[in-house]
Amino acid sequence: MTEAIYNAPSLRIITFQGRQRLVTCLVSxxxxxxxxxxxxxxxxxxxxxxxxxxxxxxxxxALTIENQSSLTPREVDSVSSGLRAxxxxxxxxxxxxxxxxxxxSVTLSENPQFYVWTxxxxxxxxxxxxxxxxxxxxxxxxxxxxxxxTLRKTPLWEQTDxxxxxKVLQEKPAPFEIAVLDSEAVTFYMQHGSxxxxxxxxxxFHTRPWPRDLRGRLLVARDRTLDVYLPGVRxxxxxxxxxxxxxxxxxxxxxxxxxxxxxxxxxxxxxxxRNFFTGDVTPHIxxxxxxxxxxxxxxxxxxxxxxxxxxxxDGLLHLVDGLSDQPRKQxxxxxxxxxxxxxxxxxxxxxxxxxxxxxxxxxxxxLPDREPIAVSPPLEFEGAVTALWPASDGxxxxxxxxxxxxxxxxxxxxxxxxxx
Amino acid sequence: MRLxxxxxxxxxxxxxxxxxxxTRPQYGGTLRVATSAAFTSLDPADRTQVDSFARNSVTALIxxxxxxxxxxxxxxxxxxxxWGGSRDSKRWNLRIRSGLVFHDGSAVTPEAVAASLRLxxxxxxxxAELDSVTIQSDSPVPTMPAMLALPxxxxxxxxxxxxxxxxxxxxxxxxxxxxxxxxxxxxDCWRGRPYLDTIExxxxxxxRDEVAAIDTERSTLxxxxxxxxxxxxxxxxxxxxxxxxxxxxxxxxxxxxxxxxRRDALALSLDRAxxxxxxxxxxxxxQSSILPDWMTxxxxxxxxQADLPRAKRLMQQVASSPAWTLKYDPADTxxxxxxxxxxxxxxxxxxxxxxxxxxxxxxRLVRVVLPVADAWVDLAWISEIAxxxxxxxxxxxxxxxxxxxxxxxxxxxxxxxxxxxxxxxxTKSLRGWSAGATGTWQIADAWxxxxxx
Numbered sequence: 001m002t003e004a005i006y007n008a009p010s011l012r013i014i015t016f017q018g019r020q021r022l023v024t025c026l027v028s029x030x031x032x033x034x035x036x037x038x039x040x041x042x043x044x045x046x047x048x049x050x051x052x053x054x055x056x057x058x059x060x061x062a063l064t065i066e067n068q069s070s071l072t073p074r075e076v077d078s079v080s081s082g083l084r085a086x087x088x089x090x091x092x093x094x095x096x097x098x099x100x101x102x103x104x105s106v107t108l109s110e111n112p113q114f115y116v117w118t119x120x121x122x123x124x125x126x127x128x129x130x131x132x133x134x135x136x137x138x139x140x141x142x143x144x145x146x147x148x149x150t151l152r153k154t155p156l157w158e159q160t161d162x163x164x165x166x167k168v169l170q171e172k173p174a175p176f177e178i179a180v181l182d183s184e185a186v187t188f189y190m191q192h193g194s195x196x197x198x199x200x201x202x203x204x205f206h207t208r209p210w211p212r213d214l215r216g217r218l219l220v221a222r223d224r225t226l227d228v229y230l231p232g233v234r235x236x237x238x239x240x241x242x243x244x245x246x247x248x249x250x251x252x253x254x255x256x257x258x259x260x261x262x263x264x265x266x267x268x269x270x271x272x273x274r275n276f277f278t279g280d281v282t283p284h285i286x287x288x289x290x291x292x293x294x295x296x297x298x299x300x301x302x303x304x305x306x307x308x309x310x311x312x313x314d315g316l317l318h319l320v321d322g323l324s325d326q327p328r329k330q331x332x333x334x335x336x337x338x339x340x341x342x343x344x345x346x347x348x349x350x351x352x353x354x355x356x357x358x359x360x361x362x363x364x365x366x367l368p369d370r371e372p373i374a375v376s377p378p379l380e381f382e383g384a385v386t387a388l389w390p391a392s393d394g395x396x397x398x399x400x401x402x403x404x405x406x407x408x409x410x411x412x413x414x415x416x417x418x419x420x
Numbered sequence: 421m422r423l424x425x426x427x428x429x430x431x432x433x434x435x436x437x438x439x440x441x442x443t444r445p446q447y448g449g450t451l452r453v454a455t456s457a458a459f460t461s462l463d464p465a466d467r468t469q470v471d472s473f474a475r476n477s478v479t480a481l482i483x484x485x486x487x488x489x490x491x492x493x494x495x496x497x498x499x500x501x502x503w504g505g506s507r508d509s510k511r512w513n514l515r516i517r518s519g520l521v522f523h524d525g526s527a528v529t530p531e532a533v534a535a536s537l538r539l540x541x542x543x544x545x546x547x548a549e550l551d552s553v554t555i556q557s558d559s560p561v562p563t564m565p566a567m568l569a570l571p572x573x574x575x576x577x578x579x580x581x582x583x584x585x586x587x588x589x590x591x592x593x594x595x596x597x598x599x600x601x602x603x604x605x606x607x608d609c610w611r612g613r614p615y616l617d618t619i620e621x622x623x624x625x626x627x628r629d630e631v632a633a634i635d636t637e638r639s640t641l642x643x644x645x646x647x648x649x650x651x652x653x654x655x656x657x658x659x660x661x662x663x664x665x666x667x668x669x670x671x672x673x674x675x676x677x678x679x680x681x682r683r684d685a686l687a688l689s690l691d692r693a694x695x696x697x698x699x700x701x702x703x704x705x706x707q708s709s710i711l712p713d714w715m716t717x718x719x720x721x722x723x724x725q726a727d728l729p730r731a732k733r734l735m736q737q738v739a740s741s742p743a744w745t746l747k748y749d750p751a752d753t754x755x756x757x758x759x760x761x762x763x764x765x766x767x768x769x770x771x772x773x774x775x776x777x778x779x780x781x782x783x784r785l786v787r788v789v790l791p792v793a794d795a796w797v798d799l800a801w802i803s804e805i806a807x808x809x810x811x812x813x814x815x816x817x818x819x820x821x822x823x824x825x826x827x828x829x830x831x832x833x834x835x836x837x838x839x840x841x842x843x844x845x846x847t848k849s850l851r852g853w854s855a856g857a858t859g860t861w862q863i864a865d866a867w868x869x870x871x872x873x
Contacts, residue, residue, distance in 0.1 A: 107721075109717040109719070210612055212614065213445045275445060333443050335444070407491070
């Protein structure tokens with residue numbers, strides 16, 4: 001009995017040894033450096049050509065190729081010329097339809113897991129068909145990004161499990177060590193060359209099921225240990241001989257606002273079975289012991305006081321200055337964060353922006369008074385924003401998105417560039 | 421020029437199209453669903469019920485399977501956290517997630533899981549062990565993970581009478597068979613409490629009334645005939661991939677060469693393009709394959725164009741052509757129109773087909789909902805319905821799948837006509853829902869956006 005989760009169906013792929021394969025692969029890789037599937041496509045090309053030749057025999061055929069798959073035009077061109085060349089090498093000569101003894105209609109298609117190439121062959125009045133398939137590759141890794149815009153996103157990490165938060169632990173000058181929080185573990189990764197390698201994985205112990213829209217925070221304490229806040233659970237790393245993670249059921253309030261400023265720690269209670277803060281804050285914010293239930297909060301320092309902004313579960317943005325609660329309809333999403341910046345008034349508000357499209361945007365706002373003013377173009381993400389937290393340095397934020405195409409969660413560091 | 425598209429991406433993107441939003445999900449509220457389906461049993465194992473998207477959707481809300489398939493058809497853990505099969509695929513072991521409870525408060529034990537599976541799969545020997553179940557079969561079952569994702573294999577605790585209990589995100593609050601089902605949030609769901617408090621499913625509602633119900637906000641979500649999707653202004657309409665097969669299924673094997681030839685002639689006479697463009701107004705895919713092209717990728721090898729001259733030539737080869745009766749469900753408007761069109765097409769080729777709704781029949785015009793996003797399991801499912809069960813594959817390649825489908829078609833018991841998507845419309849305040857790859861409405865993660873004052 002095997003312990004593996006599931007043995008995926010295996011494919012019968014005929015491999016061909018020899019100089020021709022080597023040359024074709026090298027040529028493919030030389031001219032198409034991003035063409036990582038050259039070898040697989042080459043094998044399918046060869047297999048289909050041999051199957052066609054076995055049906056038509058040597059002679060003149062008319063060949064049409066139609067692409068109904070996600071192969072790029074360049075890949076289709078490569079497959080097309082490879083197929084033609086292999087057929088020619090098998091004495092199947094491609095000619096115009098009026099001079100052909102047979103017609104071959106090749107369709108490059110696909111299903112969720114395989115590229116499927118079919119050939120419908122007509123020799124006189126006889127029709128026959130053949131096909132070949134090869135497993136589709138997983139989508140290539142995260143694209144690098146360099147947005148020449150006010151907001152710049154830097155990809156940090158991607159994985160299939162929902163990412164709740166990511167902290168950069170070391171930089172030199174690019175992120176060198178990170179900690180990734182997901183529903184089951186805090187995992188440490190370190191750069192080795194251009195690759196991230198896992199250093200340690202600390203499992204999270206919890207007895208209750210997580211809420212559906214799971215959220216969590218990973219905070220770096222002053223003694224460089226990590227604090228983990230999850231619904232109904234609190235964990236801390238402990239450095240003994242080895243780094244360990246101690247977790248317990250807890251309704252301790254979560255730090256909110258700019259946690260890098262430890263002189264004015266503000267906390268709020270989070271519901272263990274939901275996805276929002278209860279509204280109970282500690283210490284009080286001026287006269288308020290309770291504010292409306294909210295998803296996220298930011299503190300904007302003002303002369304003599306702190307203006308708190310709460311993204312309420314009622315869809316309103318609540319501006320709380322300690323004396324009053326001014327709700328306003330802002331049209332933002334649920335997640336907001338604040339970062340320090342040399343641009344504008346020194347504090348910038350980041351908010352997810354509602355959009356009619358399925359794409360998601362984050363935009364920077366200045367708040368000179370009570371009226372947010374957009375100061376950056378919206379920065380688009382390919383997937384839905386599932387988390388937006390300020391980073392430990394207070395000068396950047398962490399955005400997590402769900403990529404619709406791959407089903408993977410992607411974590412980005414978001415920074416403000418003042419050049420514009 | 422034909423657009424070059426990634427067909428699966430188009431299909432799968434639909435699954436996510438409404439699942440994205442910047443606003444976090446909100447808890448509370450009641451979702452009202454209206455459907456024309458009128459099932460009278462909630463037990464997924466009850467094969468007397470007509471399969472429908474609505475029934476499969478409700479099953480997924482109340483129950484869980486051991487394994488689920490993701491949008492690409494890959495097995496993923498559900499109530500089972502890991503599994504493995506023997507080399508000959510005759511023995512499978514599945515570890516059961518710990519700490520699970522049924523809606524009635526009783527624990528989900530390996531014994532309870534085994535009892536649930538035994539009832540549905542009497543050819544299997546299902547053994548309960550310490551924290552796992554083992555399934556043994558006399559013949560290889562390489563598709564076991566996908567088979568365990570079938571709605572019929574959902575894990576059910578059966579009580580007295582018709583009472584059933586599951587582990588899904590909603591529990592049954594009130595049940596009036598064939599009329600109304602009320603579901604309440606399962607506060608202790610192992611996947612987290614759902615956002616909605618209540619779901620009310622109004623069963624047996626005609627399509628026209630469904631549209632009126634959503635227009636007047638008496639319903640939040642409705643299922644639509646595909647051709648009506650474009651007319652749903654003011655609401656959000658979503659299609660699944662084409663996942664419902666419409667086919668002619670003959671009542672018996674062909675009796676001799678003449679009947680095989682006549683069945684070939686009927687298949688060649690069908691003007692699928694006209695049916696697709698006129699009757700369905702472009703909805704779905706007119707294909708002559710059993711499995712939809714997006715699932716296999718080899719649909720191009722099944723010509724869907726009518727070939728009337730060849731059909732006529734074939735008919736000249738047969739000695740006589742007795743009239744056939746084609747039975748359809750009279751409550752299904754689309755099937756009635758299709759049956760009439762098939763009779764016309766057949767007449768052009770020299771065949772006589774009489775559509776009937778009662779009495780004996782030579783063939784049936786049916787809709788078959790493909791139960792899971794797994795081509796092998798779906799082919800086995802349909803071939804069994806068609807009376808030509810296929811033997812288990814030794815090698816689950818696309819090539820073998822194509823060969824198996826060819827064998828089913830060669831038996832001449834089934835003539836595929838087209839594949840239809842499931843189409844739904846919802847009010848714009850409903851967020852986080854989608855149409856799954858199997859056409860079900862996926863509302864376990866749905867929530868309602870409150871109106872901002």
